[in-house]
Amino acid sequence: MATLFLLIGLCFLSYFFGSMAALVFTSGPAAVFILGAILSLVAAYVAHQISDGKLTFAILIAAIAFIPTIRILRNSSNDGKELKAIATEVVQFGLEHFTALDTDSSGTISENEMTHGASNRQFTSVQRRLVEHMYAHRSRIGHVTDVDYDWNPATETIDSTTYYGISKLDLQSYQHRLAERYKRW
Numbered sequence: 001m002a003t004l005f006l007l008i009g010l011c012f013l014s015y016f017f018g019s020m021a022a023l024v025f026t027s028g029p030a031a032v033f034i035l036g037a038i039l040s041l042v043a044a045y046v047a048h049q050i051s052d053g054k055l056t057f058a059i060l061i062a063a064i065a066f067i068p069t070i071r072i073l074r075n076s077s078n079d080g081k082e083l084k085a086i087a088t089e090v091v092q093f094g095l096e097h098f099t100a101l102d103t104d105s106s107g108t109i110s111e112n113e114m115t116h117g118a119s120n121r122q123f124t125s126v127q128r129r130l131v132e133h134m135y136a137h138r139s140r141i142g143h144v145t146d147v148d149y150d151w152n153p154a155t156e157t158i159d160s161t162t163y164y165g166i167s168k169l170d171l172q173s174y175q176h177r178l179a180e181r182y183k184r185w
């Protein structure tokens with residue numbers, strides 16, 4: 001039983017270790033692939049050492065460590081294309097209707113204001129979907145406005161919640177930031 005838990009633990013660990021390939025995300029798919037492969041080999045080597053030379057175990061750990069890389073490679077190119085395709089509309093709509101969206105005139109469209117905007121019947125269904133898109137991608141389009149820290153007695157850890165808001169400046173720079181992020185994808 002203990003061996004099984006150890007194995008599951010190592011599988012999780014190798015998966016998270018493999019996720020570090022995301023660190024070179026902006027350098028493009030080739031860099032992600034290379035770093036992912038190196039991390040997998042390191043994980044396999046460690047697995048090989050601690051299991052006294054079990055090759056199947058090393059291969060299993062290498063495969064698990066490489067899963068995040070496959071996920072990044074498979075999803076990122078599409079994500080980038082989709083975001084870029086809708087960005088012009090989002091920015092145009094956001095800037096044109098900024099006053100209607102920023103109901104308290106704070107200069108930032110808060111998460112609550114986005115939620116309200118998404119159900120605002122003054123907007124067409126297409127416009128409401130644009131607001132939903134803004135909300136779904138608020139961390140990418142906007143900026144951090146607040147972080148809440150709460151003590152969680154169950155896990156004895158501090159849980160944090162990050163809030164995002166979208167300003168006019170965020171909207172104006174969004175397409176440029178997007179192009180930079182996905183430039184090699």
Ligand SMILES: [Ca+2]
Pocket residue numbers: 102103104105106107108109110113
């Ligand atoms: Ca506001």
